[in-house]
Amino acid sequence: MLTALLAPRKSRTAKPLVEEIDASEIPEEVVDDEEFDWEIEQTPYEEVSESALNPQCHYGFGNLRTGVFQRLQDELNDVIDVKNPDSTPAAERRQKRLAAELAKFDPDHYLADFFEDEAIEQILKYNPWWTDKYSKMKAFLEKSQEEENHAALVSFSEEEKYQLRKFVNKSYLLDKKACRQVYYSLIDILLAYCYETRVTEGEKNVESAWNIRKLSPTLCWFETWTNVHDIMVSFGRRVLCYPLYRHFKLVMKACSDTIKILQLGKSAVLKCLLDIHKIFQENDPAYILNDLYISDYCVWIQKVKSKKLAALAEALKEVSLTKAQLGLELEELEAAALLVQEEETALKAAHSVSGQQTLCSSSEASDSEDSDSTVSSGNEDSDSDSEQDELKDSPSETVNSLQGPFLEESSSLLIVDGGVCRNTAIQESDASQGKPLASSQPLGVSGPLIEELGEQLKTTVQVSEPKGTTAVNHSNMQERDGCQTPND
Numbered sequence: 001m002l003t004a005l006l007a008p009r010k011s012r013t014a015k016p017l018v019e020e021i022d023a024s025e026i027p028e029e030v031v032d033d034e035e036f037d038w039e040i041e042q043t044p045y046e047e048v049s050e051s052a053l054n055p056q057c058h059y060g061f062g063n064l065r066t067g068v069f070q071r072l073q074d075e076l077n078d079v080i081d082v083k084n085p086d087s088t089p090a091a092e093r094r095q096k097r098l099a100a101e102l103a104k105f106d107p108d109h110y111l112a113d114f115f116e117d118e119a120i121e122q123i124l125k126y127n128p129w130w131t132d133k134y135s136k137m138k139a140f141l142e143k144s145q146e147e148e149n150h151a152a153l154v155s156f157s158e159e160e161k162y163q164l165r166k167f168v169n170k171s172y173l174l175d176k177k178a179c180r181q182v183y184y185s186l187i188d189i190l191l192a193y194c195y196e197t198r199v200t201e202g203e204k205n206v207e208s209a210w211n212i213r214k215l216s217p218t219l220c221w222f223e224t225w226t227n228v229h230d231i232m233v234s235f236g237r238r239v240l241c242y243p244l245y246r247h248f249k250l251v252m253k254a255c256s257d258t259i260k261i262l263q264l265g266k267s268a269v270l271k272c273l274l275d276i277h278k279i280f281q282e283n284d285p286a287y288i289l290n291d292l293y294i295s296d297y298c299v300w301i302q303k304v305k306s307k308k309l310a311a312l313a314e315a316l317k318e319v320s321l322t323k324a325q326l327g328l329e330l331e332e333l334e335a336a337a338l339l340v341q342e343e344e345t346a347l348k349a350a351h352s353v354s355g356q357q358t359l360c361s362s363s364e365a366s367d368s369e370d371s372d373s374t375v376s377s378g379n380e381d382s383d384s385d386s387e388q389d390e391l392k393d394s395p396s397e398t399v400n401s402l403q404g405p406f407l408e409e410s411s412s413l414l415i416v417d418g419g420v421c422r423n424t425a426i427q428e429s430d431a432s433q434g435k436p437l438a439s440s441q442p443l444g445v446s447g448p449l450i451e452e453l454g455e456q457l458k459t460t461v462q463v464s465e466p467k468g469t470t471a472v473n474h475s476n477m478q479e480r481d482g483c484q485t486p487n488d
Contacts, residue, residue: 057089059222061296062178068292078285079213082221090224097221097234104241105328111337113247120247126201128194130268134260154267160274167299183312184225185218186269186297187258191235192216193272194257199245209283212276214242219289232321240328248323248330255316262313265306273298 058066069076069086081100082093113120133153140153156164174182192215196208217223217234225231236251261268277294280286323330 057086059085060292061300062172062174062182063224064172064178065292068288076285076288079288080220080222085222090222093221093223097217097223101237101241102328105237106241107333110240110246110328110330111333113245114334115337115341117247117249120245120249123199123201123245124249124253126198128197128202128257130257130261130264133264133268137264154264154271156271156274159278160271163274163277164298167295170299171303172296172300181224182297182300183308184228184231185293186301187228187262187312187316188216188218188223188225188231188235189276189293189297190258190261190269190272191231191254192219193276194254194261195239195243195250198250198253198257199243204279209279209286211243212279213286213289215239219293228315229319229321232316232319233325233327236321236326237328240326240330251321255319255321259313259317262309262316266301266304266309269309270298270301273301 058064060066060068067086069084082088082096085093088096136153189212192212195215196211199211200208213219215235215238217238218225223234232251232255235254236248239251239254240246240248261272273294277290277298280290280294
C-alpha cells in the first residue's frame with residue numbers, strides 16, 4: 001500500500017484551461033435576462049483581529065510550509081503539542097510551550113534521579129558510534145592536518161544508500177533569516193537524537209520516536225530560534241520534564257555528543273538524519289514529521305559545506321548552561337533535599353546512639369543486679385557460717401530451743417532419786433490416787449550431786465510459741481503432768 005500513500009502526480013497537458021464555447025451550445029435555461037442591481041449592499045463594519053488578517057502561520061523546514069494541519073488535525077494531535085498551528089503565531093507557541101513545561105515538571109521525579117543516579121552513571125559511560133569516529137578523526141588531524149579527508153571515516157550501509165536514492169533532488173531558496181533558522185533547528189533535532197541514542201544505548205524501541213519529537217521543540221511545537229543559548233535552555237527544560245531519565249548531566253552529555261557529530265562533518269549529520277527518518281517512518285503518526293522536516297534536511301545537508309557545520313559546533317561549544325538558567329528552581333530543590341537528608345541522617349545517628357546507651361544501661365543494670373545477688377549470697381553464706389559456729393559453741397541451747405514448744409513457761413524439772421518429777425502438785429494428785437510417792441531426798445552419797453544437778457536444771461527456759469498453739473500446748477502439758485519414776 002505504499003503507492004496509495006504517495007501524492008498523486010498532476011497531469012501535464014497543452015490544452016487551454018479556459019476556452020470560449022459557441023453561444024449556440026448554451027442551453028436556454030442558463031440565459032439570465034433579469035436586471036442586475038448595481039447598488040452596493042450595505043453591511044456594518046466589523047473589526048478584524050490580527051490573527052484573522054494573517055490566518056496562515058508558517059512552519060516546517062525553513063518555515064516554508066503552511067495549511068498542512070487543516071486537513072490532518074485529527075492525525076497530528078498525537079504528534080505535536082501545539083493546537084491549531086495554522087492559526088497560532090510563533091510568540092504564542094513559545095508562551096504555551098513554557099507553560100506546558102512548568103506544568104509537566106515533577107520535582108519528586110527529578111530528585112529521585114538526582115540522588116539515585118546509578119542508572120544515569122551507567123548511561124553516561126555508553127559510547128555511541130560517533131565517539132570512536134571522533135577519536136579517529138582527532139588522531140588523523142594531528143598527523144596529516146588535512147580536514148577534508150576525515151569525511152571518509154563515516155560510511156553508509158546499503159539500507160541508508162537506498163534511503164538516499166528515494167529522495168528527490170531539489171534546491172531550496174532560503175533567505176538569510178530562514179537559513180539561520182534551518183541551522184538552529186538542526187542543532188535542536190540532533191540534541192534530541194543524541195539523548196535518545198544514549199539512553200537506549202543504540203537499541204531503538206517503541207518509545208524512540210516519542211522521545212525524539214518530545215525533546216525537540218522544533219518538531220513538537222514548531223519553535224523558531226534566534227540564538228544557540230535558547231536552544232540549549234529549551235532542550236534542558238524538556239529533558240528534565242518528559243523522558244524517563246531526568247538528569248542535568250544527560251543534558252550536558254547530549255550537548256557534547258552534538259558537538260562531536262557537527263565536527264565530524266555533513267556525512268555524520270546525514271547518517272543521524274537518516275536514522276531519525278527511519279524511526280519516524282516506522283511510527284504511524286510521526287511519519288508526517290518526515291514530510292515537514294527530516295526529508296528536506298536529508299536533501300539539504302548534502303549540499304552544505306562542512307566548514308559551516310564546524311563553525312556551528314564552535315558556537316555550541318561556547319555556550320555555558322547552568323541549572324539556574326532553566327527556570328525550574330533546581331538549585332533550591334537540591335538544597336532543600338540535602339537539608340532533609342542531613343536531618344534524617346542526624347536523626348538516625350541519634351536513634352542509634354540512644355539505642356546503644358539503652359543497651360549499655362540495661363547491661364550495667366544486669367551487672368549490678370548480679371553483683372548485688374553475689375554480695376547477698378555471700379552475706380547469707382557468712383551468716384550461715386556464723387550460725388553454724390554459734391551452734392557448735394552452744395549445742396545445749398539448740399537442744400533447748402528445739403524442745404521449747406513442748407515445754408511450759410513455768411515448768412521446772414526435778415530429779416528425785418534418779419527419777420524425774422514435773423511438779424509437786426502432780427505428785428500430790430498421784431498420791432491421792434493411791435500411787436506410792438518416791439522420796440524427794442534420796443539417801444547416800446548421791447544426794448549432793450543430785451541436788452546440784454537439780455539446781456542447774458531449775459533454770460526456767462522461756463520459749464516463744466506460735467499464737468495458735470500456746471493454749472493448746474499449755475492444756476496438753478497440764479494433762480500430761482506427772483512424775484516418772486525409773487525402775488529400781
